[in-house]
Structures are given as structure tokens and as C-alpha cells.
Amino acid sequence: MPNHRTVLSLFLALFFHLSPIQVFSEQITDEGHLLPVGGKLQRVHGINLAWYNGAYGHDFGLSPLHPQWGIAFSEQGLDECFVDMQQMNLNVCRIWVFEDLEGLQFDSSGYVKGIHPSLIANFNTAAKLAEKRDLHLYLALSAGFRKSIREGGFRDIIADPVARRCYLENAVMPFVENFKNNPTVFAIDVMNEPEGEIKGPQGNRSEDGYSGDIMREFIKSSVAAVKQADTSRLVSCGSGWHGPENIKAGFYRSLGLDFYDFHQYNNEGSLPAISSLNVDRPVLVGECNQDNDLPLIDDALQTKAIRGFLENAKREKYAGVVVWYYDHRNNKSDQRFLSLFQGGGSRKLRPAAEVIRDFK
DSSP states (O other): OOOOOHHHHHHHHHHHHHOHHHHOOOOOTTTTTEEETTEEEEEEEEEEEEEEGGOSSSSSSOOSGGGOOOOOOOOHHHHHHHHHHHHHTEEEEEEEEEEGGGGGEEEETTTEEEEEEEHHHHHHHHHHHHHHTEEEEEEEEEEEEHHHHHTTTTOOOOOOHHHHHHHHHIIHHHHHHHTTOOOEEEEEEEEGGGGGGGGSSSTSSOOBBBBBHHHHHHHOOOOOOHHHHOOTEEEEEEEETTTTTTHHHHTTSSSSOEEEEEEESSOOOOOOOGSSSOOSEEEEEEEESTTTTTTOOOOOHHHHHHHHHHHHHHTTOOOOOESSSOOOOOOTTTTTTSSSSEEEEEEETTTTHHHHHHHO
């Protein structure tokens, strides 16, 4: 039987035309901090795959900048990743979609005209594999656009209203409609770390980038396009570079988001109390690991940080945690210290994977 708070919340929802997630978000002391994963309110226990097998910009679809790279997607290879995630008791996997303009097709005037069919086909395969492994996909649409737009000589998707509309109508909406009402998709993240493309101290700390107002308009338009394509789909935006500060400052308010998402890296796994963030929605930690400024391959350090994030997120009533990152076994980059793989081509995972697996 619903309690008096639930009845009141439903009344408010009808009176003010609030969505269910808005009602839940007001019940922060009960289950309101949780999000529906596969149709059930539960804590997000996830991991970032980001780009498959290290193939940033050409893992699921062709790169319009470098089509000669081909497409790195492998059904068997992705299923191996998902098997590992299933064994870690994960319920969400975050993957990037159009990073570096991947999979987008442009007309002769530099406007987005559609999506390469391979990208849709490969994400359909990914969804079927995820369903088989009881995983749900958190799909991050845009990342790295400004640099790639300049390199390719394309119209500015973020700042140019016509180019933005073409991107939303010809890419975002068809992509979202393809997964309409599909419970295997947990949510859409409209942009990974917008701060990286915003100039100034609240952004990338440089004079090169968009204004905050332009970026807010891009995010708001992206959210509206997702909702138009699928009214049931949860939508967020992954705030980065400044931990929770831009969430707390209200930069992401009034954009139509269903929940907030910020990225945090520190060696203790510490998180601020939800009450200090002044939020009106559930909050997810969309990326976390040890401190980015301390690039040491140290199992004890990584384990401590990830355990801390998991425990603190549960205690402070966050919606959950999406650890950065699963990676791939042959990574030789300077970011390998954040990987869950031992490296050197081995499929063996580092001890932090056991912490993730055993966390309740």
C-alpha cells in the first residue's frame, strides 16, 4: 500500500505535470535517490567501457575524418567484455556513441545528414549482447566535437543553430528512436564533460572554447530532442573537470535533465554529502577512480579509491557509481593506471575488479 508521502507525490505530479523521476527526486530520504535500471528502482553499479578496444572515434562506426581506419567492432570481443562485467555483478555499462564525430555523415555544406548504418547495426548488436548478460547501456552521445569540427571543416554543431538542428534531427533523434522503449538502454548522456569545451575557470580554464550560455543551449536542445524521440528515456549530462562544483553552482539546472551526473577522481574515494549540492534530482557519479594527477600503477591505491567511491556513494544516497574504466588488455597509453586490466595483453583484471564484484 502506498504511504502518505507517495500519495502526496502522485498528487503533485498530476497538479504540476511533473515526470515520475521528478517525483522520486523529492523523496531523497527514501528511494528517491535511486534510478530505474531495467524498470526497477535500484542503485547503479556500473563501469565505463567508453570506446571499445581502444578504438576512440571508430569503434562502432566510421570516422568521417579518418574513414581509412575502418571499424574496430567485434561481436565476440564485445561479448567477452560484457561477460567480465556480468561476473563483476554490474548492471550498467557506459559507452560513447558519436565521439570525435564517429558515425556521423555530412553533406557537401558540412551539415549532419544522417548516421552511418554500421553504427546503428553495431549498437543494436551491443544492446542484444547486453540484454543477454543482464546489463543496461548508458549511452553518451557527444564528445570531442569542437576539435573534430575544426579538423574536418564541418559546420559547428554546438554554436551554429542550423548545424545543431541538423545534428539533432538527423542523428540524435533517429538514434534514440531506434531504442525507443528498449529497457536495455538505461539512459542517454547527451554530452561527455561539456566543461572541456567551455572557456574560462568553470570550463577548460583557457580562453579557447564556447561560452557557458552556448553550451547550456546545446545541452538543453539535446535533451529536448531525446525526449521528443522517446518520452520514456532518462536523460543526463556528464559533468567533468571540476568534480561536483558545476552541479552545485546550478549550471545544469533547468535543462530538462532527469538526474545529474558528475565525474570525480581522488585517492580516497571521497564524495560530498548530497545535501551540500543543492540538487533537485538524483545524482550519479558517472566516472570515478584514483587521482588523475597521480599516474601510478598501484593496485592498492586504485582499490582504495574505488572502494571508497562505492561505499561513500551508498552512504550519502547517490544514485550509484560508474567506475572509470574497463579499458582493454593491450593499452599502452599514459592513462593505463586507471585501467582495470593488468595490461601486457593479459585478460586478467586488477584487484579492484574484485572490490566491484563483491560490493553490496
